[in-house]
Amino acid sequence: MNKLIEELSLEKVGIVLKDEPLANHTTWKIGGPADVFIQPKDLSGLVKAMRIVHKHQLPWRVIGKGSNLLVRDKGIRGVVFKLADGLDHLEFKDDVVHVGAGYSFIRLAVMAGKEGLTGLEFAGGIPGSVGGAVYMNAGAHGSDISRILKSAEVLSEAGEIKTYTNHDMQYRYRHSILQDKGGIVLAAVFQLAHGNRKEIADAMAKYKDRRRLTQPLQLPCCGSVFRNPPHDHSGRLIEESGLKGYRIGDAQVSEKHANFIVNRGKATAADVLALIQHIQKEIAERYQVQLIPEVEVVGEG
Ligand SMILES: Cc1cc2nc3c(=O)[nH]c(=O)nc-3n(C[C@H](O)[C@H](O)[C@H](O)COP(=O)(O)OP(=O)(O)OC[C@H]3O[C@@H](n4cnc5c(N)ncnc54)[C@H](O)[C@@H]3O)c2cc1C
Ligand SMILES: NC(=O)C1=CN([C@@H]2O[C@H](COP(=O)(O)OP(=O)(O)OC[C@H]3O[C@@H](n4cnc5c(N)ncnc54)[C@H](OP(=O)(O)O)[C@@H]3O)[C@@H](O)[C@H]2O)C=CC1
Numbered sequence: 001m002n003k004l005i006e007e008l009s010l011e012k013v014g015i016v017l018k019d020e021p022l023a024n025h026t027t028w029k030i031g032g033p034a035d036v037f038i039q040p041k042d043l044s045g046l047v048k049a050m051r052i053v054h055k056h057q058l059p060w061r062v063i064g065k066g067s068n069l070l071v072r073d074k075g076i077r078g079v080v081f082k083l084a085d086g087l088d089h090l091e092f093k094d095d096v097v098h099v100g101a102g103y104s105f106i107r108l109a110v111m112a113g114k115e116g117l118t119g120l121e122f123a124g125g126i127p128g129s130v131g132g133a134v135y136m137n138a139g140a141h142g143s144d145i146s147r148i149l150k151s152a153e154v155l156s157e158a159g160e161i162k163t164y165t166n167h168d169m170q171y172r173y174r175h176s177i178l179q180d181k182g183g184i185v186l187a188a189v190f191q192l193a194h195g196n197r198k199e200i201a202d203a204m205a206k207y208k209d210r211r212r213l214t215q216p217l218q219l220p221c222c223g224s225v226f227r228n229p230p231h232d233h234s235g236r237l238i239e240e241s242g243l244k245g246y247r248i249g250d251a252q253v254s255e256k257h258a259n260f261i262v263n264r265g266k267a268t269a270a271d272v273l274a275l276i277q278h279i280q281k282e283i284a285e286r287y288q289v290q291l292i293p294e295v296e297v298v299g300e301g
């Protein structure tokens, strides 16, 4: 590991940290350490780092803003790449936007609105990176990434950069091909349309108010914990089961939105996982519905 860190430092790939607690990089503020944490300073830093990691045959994972991740308490063995500053270029060309994977998805929505471009209003309250959103097919208010993505640049483990079209992504509800095949989204191109600045701003303000009213935005959380089952809402089922406020350790079913689990202070991943299992058992017994987590659970317990 020390040899790897030495090589990464010599190549000046960006920020390189040993045993970095991932609780510092997830919105749940939960997660054990990554053996090696790399925040590349730019694209060439990422490509160089990937080559070195590949040579050392270490497992790796990429994260964005950690807003859909439950990292187990013993952390992640191998390397974690975090895409943030340095991979965050933004360029509007008529009604098309080219954006780096490390760019904030919320900020992108705000910037597109300022340009008078419509299509990204739904993203106004989704607190992740563009890369995470492309991978997750993030969505809200009746829209999602699949409606606007033209193409994405993806780096494979072998170090090749390929262009994926919208069709290649095989998008479905909160699913993309990347969830099966892996790869690192480097950048995305979105097709928007010219619209009315005021109408765009009004729609975003309306969505923002709705979120403030219905979601526990002030407490550490990861958004919806479970996918919605067909033709229903996990939040409705969990509330109807009387589980709002139910707590294991410092992990609690939000009083505001039953499909959110909030960290009341020092919740561990084990607390959250126990609560997830408890909810799944209650809902299966009561409604014969198997709730499937939307959040990704990674690392060692
Ligand atoms: C308050 C709150 C509200 C939310 N509301 C919504 C909502 O309305 N709709 C919605 O869809 N989600 C919502 N979420 C969940 C979350 O914001 C999205 O899933 C988001 O797209 C995750 O992006 P991220 O950068 O944080 O990804 P991370 O959590 O860091 O990672 C999630 C997954 O994406 C992968 N990934 C991240 N970056 C890349 C990359 N560059 N290349 C390849 N894979 C990558 C990771 O490996 C991981 O598997 C909400 C979360 C919170 C905290
Ligand atoms: N509960 C949790 O665990 C988490 C919740 N969040 C929530 O997500 C939101 C932003 O997250 P953050 O990581 O700070 O994002 P960023 O730092 O990437 O960007 C947020 C910026 O965009 C602005 N903004 C956000 N939404 C809108 C909108 N609909 N219309 C116009 N401007 C908007 C914000 O202004 P302004 O401050 O005025 O809204 C802020 O300046 C916040 O509401 C935050 O509460 C984020 C992470 C974790």
Ligand SMILES: C=C(O[C@H]1[C@H](O)[C@@H](CO)O[C@H](OP(=O)(O)OP(=O)(O)OC[C@H]2O[C@@H](n3ccc(=O)[nH]c3=O)[C@H](O)[C@@H]2O)[C@@H]1NC(C)=O)C(=O)O
Pocket: 139, 140, 141, 142, 214, 222, 223, 224, 225, 226, 227, 228, 233, 234, 235, 236, 237, 239, 256, 257, 258, 259, 294
């Ligand atoms: C937050 C996320 O995405 C959210 C997205 O922000 C919103 C808005 O479009 O719609 C989905 O939530 P949701 O289905 O729970 O939407 P909401 O509008 O909050 O609730 C739906 C229905 O459930 C009911 N509901 C919700 C919460 C609750 O505690 N009790 C309850 O009865 C509501 O009354 C409403 O009738 C996405 N969740 C999923 C899993 O698809 C996320 O993916 O992380």
